[in-house]
Amino acid sequence: MxxxxxxxxxxxxxLDAPLSEAGALEIFxxxxxxxxxxxxxxxxxxxxxxxxxxxxxxxxxxxxxxxxFFAGLAKEYRSCVPAVDGDLNEYGASFAAFLADFPPATRVxxxxxxxxxxxxxxRARYAADPAPFDRARLAAVSPEDQLRLRPRLxxxxxxxxxxxxxxxxxxxxxxxxxxxFEVDFSRGPAHALVFRPRFRVEVAxxxxxxAAFLASSREGGTLETALAAAQARNASFDLGRLLSEWVESxxxxxxxxxxx
Amino acid sequence: xxxxxxxxxxxxxxGVGIGLRASHYREFLxxxxxxxxxxxxxxxxxxxxxxxxxxxxxxRSRYPxxxxxxxxxxxxxxxxxxxxxxxLKRLVDRIEPAxxxxxxxxxxxxxxxxxxxxxxxxxxEALDQVVSHVTRVQETLRRQILIENVSxxxxxxxxxxxxxxxxxxxxxxxxxxxxxxxxxxxxxSVNHGFDPEQALLEIPGEAIGEIHLAGHAAVGExxxxxxxxxxxxxxxxxxxxxxxxxxxxxxxxxWDTSIPPLDVLLDEAAMAARLSQAxxx
Numbered sequence: 001m002x003x004x005x006x007x008x009x010x011x012x013x014x015l016d017a018p019l020s021e022a023g024a025l026e027i028f029x030x031x032x033x034x035x036x037x038x039x040x041x042x043x044x045x046x047x048x049x050x051x052x053x054x055x056x057x058x059x060x061x062x063x064x065x066x067x068x069f070f071a072g073l074a075k076e077y078r079s080c081v082p083a084v085d086g087d088l089n090e091y092g093a094s095f096a097a098f099l100a101d102f103p104p105a106t107r108v109x110x111x112x113x114x115x116x117x118x119x120x121x122x123r124a125r126y127a128a129d130p131a132p133f134d135r136a137r138l139a140a141v142s143p144e145d146q147l148r149l150r151p152r153l154x155x156x157x158x159x160x161x162x163x164x165x166x167x168x169x170x171x172x173x174x175x176x177x178x179x180x181f182e183v184d185f186s187r188g189p190a191h192a193l194v195f196r197p198r199f200r201v202e203v204a205x206x207x208x209x210x211a212a213f214l215a216s217s218r219e220g221g222t223l224e225t226a227l228a229a230a231q232a233r234n235a236s237f238d239l240g241r242l243l244s245e246w247v248e249s250x251x252x253x254x255x256x257x258x259x260x
Numbered sequence: 261x262x263x264x265x266x267x268x269x270x271x272x273x274x275g276v277g278i279g280l281r282a283s284h285y286r287e288f289l290x291x292x293x294x295x296x297x298x299x300x301x302x303x304x305x306x307x308x309x310x311x312x313x314x315x316x317x318x319x320r321s322r323y324p325x326x327x328x329x330x331x332x333x334x335x336x337x338x339x340x341x342x343x344x345x346x347x348l349k350r351l352v353d354r355i356e357p358a359x360x361x362x363x364x365x366x367x368x369x370x371x372x373x374x375x376x377x378x379x380x381x382x383x384x385e386a387l388d389q390v391v392s393h394v395t396r397v398q399e400t401l402r403r404q405i406l407i408e409n410v411s412x413x414x415x416x417x418x419x420x421x422x423x424x425x426x427x428x429x430x431x432x433x434x435x436x437x438x439x440x441x442x443x444x445x446x447x448x449s450v451n452h453g454f455d456p457e458q459a460l461l462e463i464p465g466e467a468i469g470e471i472h473l474a475g476h477a478a479v480g481e482x483x484x485x486x487x488x489x490x491x492x493x494x495x496x497x498x499x500x501x502x503x504x505x506x507x508x509x510x511x512x513x514x515w516d517t518s519i520p521p522l523d524v525l526l527d528e529a530a531m532a533a534r535l536s537q538a539x540x541x
Binding site for chain 2: 035046082083084085087126
């Protein structure tokens with residue numbers, strides 16, 4: 001009675017491992033050579049569909065290493081980390097970790113960090129849409145309560161720290177980029193901010209103080225604690241200018257008062 | 261067994277529709293191309309928010325929408341993936357589509373998802389399983405779903421029923437409708453050597469809720485269902501026969517690889533509308 005499970009187990013094993021192919025081919029009608037070549041179509045499809053998902057999530061990595069090398073990387077990744085989900089937009093979360101451990105890829109020292117950034121960009125595309133910013137509600141907050149407000153970040157917002165200028169590397173590889181194709185690798189470690197004003201995901205290099213402020217906000221800190229965290233890194237941190245900029249670009253989508 | 265289709269007040273699909281793909285989003289946002297309805301792949305809209313969902317919510321106010329799933333894996337021996345079903349339910353609740361459909365296939369087993377429409381052995385045991393999984397999905401979504409016949413390159417030795425007898429039994433026992441992919445009938449008739457017109461006779465017309473048309477590619481003696489070209493002449497002829505036999509069924513033009521300008525899809529849709537009308541005249 002459990003024949004279906006047994007047939008699917010043999011089919012699946014044959015798709016995943018060439019050594020199990022002979023056991024899979026036996027379950028199909030037809031002459032052996034024809035069955036073998038037709039089974040190969042299913043194997044190619046399942047590999048190609050996963051590789052296509054990796055290509056959609058990591059276009060900058062593909063540009064950096066070239067289409068041919070990237071196709072090899074995607075195939076190798078799939079054989080190490082097969083898909084578990086039918087939603088292929090969820091596939092590829094550990095591609096950066098794979099690149100960091102895969103010797104042919106470690107020759108490009110910033111590759112894994114750019115992949116980490118691309119995954120955050122990819123996930124930001126599907127993050128929830130926040131309610132429109134309510135300026136009237138904010139204006140009604142009394143001055144003495146203002147520092148107790150908790151800035152709430154857009155669900156698409158992510159912070160990433162790297163030893164490499166990953167925000168700039170990402171920027172110069174965008175199709176829409178038409179500036180000078182130049183990256184200053186001497187600038188040292190930096191923070192990248194992923195944000196999504198309306199529907200288009202963007203990446204910006206931000207300062208230590210800005211990153212400290214946003215990290216504190218993200219953990220649920222008040223304006224007061226976030227400001228203190230930022231000023232510890234830069235005494236002349238200009239909150240007023242940044243707050244309006246961050247609200248304008250939907251980095252901050254709301255301010256909550258305690259008890260709300 | 262009778263299940264509701266679209267929620268009350270939601271426009272039903274009529275005539276010919278096309279598959280909405282990201283490369284045509286802009287045209288659908290800026291102008292409103294004339295087409296009967298739109299179909300999208302459900303999984304592309306499983307996110308919490310973002311641009312794809314924004315576009316879908318925009319077009320749903322102007323066109324009836326069909327949600328066509330490609331990865332629920334209704335034929336898995338170890339059951340329906342509850343997480344996947346929950347995401348589908350969230351999308352169905354959000355979009356209130358006119359139609360919801362999936363495939364007669366399997367794609368997942370244990371922790372693995374193969375991301376392809378793999379064929380099933382057409383056995384009594386598999387039929388019992390698929391009936392129970394379709395029932396589970398229809399109860400969760402609180403509506404009828406349509407199940408599509410897939411194209412395939414291999415047939416199981418274990419099969420006891422024909423593909424179409426299996427689909428007919430599934431519809432009868434679960435109360436699901438049938439999404440008849442005429443291109444897949446033709447592709448399989450060549451790949452497995454049967455008469456496609458005879459196959460149409462096995463399908464209960466009253467269960468058919470939608471027809472799919474797409475292009476295929478020939479690789480040697482094998483036909484590959486790649487949805488990457490215009491509908492083939494033999495498939496148009498089979499479609500005319502289906503129209504004569506089944507009457508007016510909402511029909512969709514599918515195109516998934518090497519997607520052409522929108523006008524080409526609309527042109528194919530116009531051809532389907534002409535043939536459907538002429539066949540019933």
